[in-house]
Amino acid sequence: MKNTRSVDVAIIGAGTSGMGAYREALKHTDNIVLIEGDQYGTTCARVGCMPSKLLIAPAEARHRAEKFDAFGLRGTLPEVDGKAVMQRVRDERDRFVGFVKESVEGFKPEHRIMAKARFIDDHTLALSNGERIYAQRIVIAVGSRPSHPEFFSAAGDRLITNDHVFYWDDLPESVAVFGAGVIGLELGQALHRLGVKVHLFGRDNGAGPLTDPEVTRYAYNTFREEFPFHGNAHIERISRESNKVSITYQDNSQSEVLTETFNYLLAATGRRSNIDQLNIHNTSLALDERGIPVFDRLSMQCGDSHIFIAGDVNGDIPLLHEASDEGRLAGENAALYPNTLKRARKTPLGIAFSDPQVAMVGKSYRELSQAGDNFAIGSISFEDQGRSRVMLVNKGLMRLYGNPETGVLLGAEMIGPEHEHLAHLLAWCIQMRMTVADILQMPFYHPVIEEGLRSGLRDLLQKMGMGPQPPLRCIDCGVGA
Structure with missing residues (x-):
């Protein structure tokens, strides 16, 4: 067809996963297109991770002032200038989006297409600008959108x-x-x-x-x-x-x-996959009950086809770091197809930046329970934890899961102060397949919130039948460890 362009790899969507796929595929071929149907700038930068934290930051700053009296500090609660708050949110958000746009604009102009894409068949894409793309391999990375009843x-x-x-x-x-x-x-x-x-x-x-x-x-x-x-x-x-x-x-x-x-x-x-905007039914791909192609999350390959899927569009784990990893894997495999690779996924890690923070690491309670796995549970309350009480942030509960046969840490769910950091420490330990005993041999400073994690690990070790009853209080300072 006259307006048909043939490429080795076509990537649909220029968000986090799409850009990752582009960079990886580009290592193997220069005959590539990156197709974006809306605007450059990732969900994270424009309406997700970063602007939400920009709103949370002043909220937490003002909330700290509500505790002045408890510290013996006398003052008034700061007034909120809503226009100024939102001006900073928008300005900084636009700054983050600008960085993303700069990255995309650094890609070769002949590789970038601004148009909506829809499948005609397994290899052919119809674009809203009148072009057609015939691609040997395709990466679907069109993201998701908010959904409501x-x-x-x-x-x-x-x-x-x-x-x-x-x-x-x-x-x-x-x-x-x-x-x-x-x-x-x-x-x-x-x-x-x-x-x-x-x-x-x-x-x-x-x-x-x-x-x-x-x-x-x-x-x-x-x-x-x-x-x-x-x-x-x-x-x-x-x-x-x-x-x-x-x-x-x-x-x-x-x-x-x-x-x-x-x-x-x-x-x-919740959010809804944008897969429904691609005429995916025109392909031969097997679809699940949500209309999303069935894929292997270790390769991002749809069935045994030349089509790969990455990021929020696949409805698996809608987190930026996961979308980034999936995009790179999908791009690499699209370029190497049919010699696709499978790579182990990183330890699951999810954080809600509420106050107290909520986090989940490794295998969840539900996942372990539904699988019928034998696991022990250790727990620690942060209400009497030393450093947490000092800072008046002593609200929290952590539950840790371990294998009583091997002593390996399996996962954790928690709410508490600064738990974004504790969650990261645990994710690293789980990915290294460390035993609870091994983790307890790592250094813990005093007095820090991480001592609460140590207390929870000690409790888990005892619950697995591998350690003594943990001390309830620090013998040096007398507060909860």
Whole structure:
């Protein structure tokens, strides 16, 4: 066909995974195209990881001032200038996006195509600019988009997603956040701490990604003490009224039916793969019940075909570092096909930047339980942990899972102060297949929050029948270890 361009590798999507795939494939062939159908700038930089942390940072700074009295410090709680807060969020967000754009613009111009792509068949892509691409191998990396139940549409233009929040010029007076996963938890708490009236609506009394019932319960109760958190409310009605949205609900802890009005309904109820925008049914690929190609997560290959899939589009683990790893693997294998490689995946690591932070490492409680694995559980409360009490951040519970036959650490779920760092330490240990006894031989300084981790590991060692009963308190300073 006249407007058909033949390439070795076509990559659809220029986000985190797409750029990673491009860089890897480029090591093996220069006959390559990177197709982007919307705009350059990753989900992380534009509406995800970075802008959310920009909103969380001032929220945490203001929240620290609420503890002044407990430290013996006298002062007033800082006033919130919503316009200034959101101006910094937008400015810094645009700066991060700018860096991504610079990276893409550094790619060869003849490799970049700005157009939407759809499959005609297994090798041929129709582009919205009238071109066709015939590719020997293809990488699908088109990402995902926010998703919400249809009945939320009753909120009209008062319905927003996290994609809209970071374009605000000012903070609103009130927001109803639906979804208590990572996004809803982070944004809901941050907005509350910045003076916005927030009600968080969840399901099954869950909090973030947690599956351990004890850690989940602790997390839910902790956040519920800070702001209205309806863990399993029944929603009677949603309606658009004047310039607000009205929500009628019955909280699972009350018999009374209540009605509240908010400026916005923020839907943080998950994301949907963009695979449905590619006419994937025109290929011969086997699809799962969600319409996503069946693929091998160790190679990112769809079946035994020349098509590979990476990043949020595959609906596996929607995290930036996973998308980056998947993109590089998919790009490498697309370039090398049919000599594809399988590579071991890194230890799972997920963090919610709430306060206290929520984290999961390695195998989850649910995963171990459903597999019927024999595992022991060690736990530690951070309520009496020395350094945590010193800083007045002593809220937290960590549960660690180990193999009682080998002594190897398997995973952990936790909520607590600075737990992003503890989670990283544990992820490294698990990836190295260290035993709990080996980890306890590593240095632990005093007094630090990491001593709480040591106490939890000691408890796990004892629960596995491999160590003595751990001390309840530090013999030198008298506080919880």
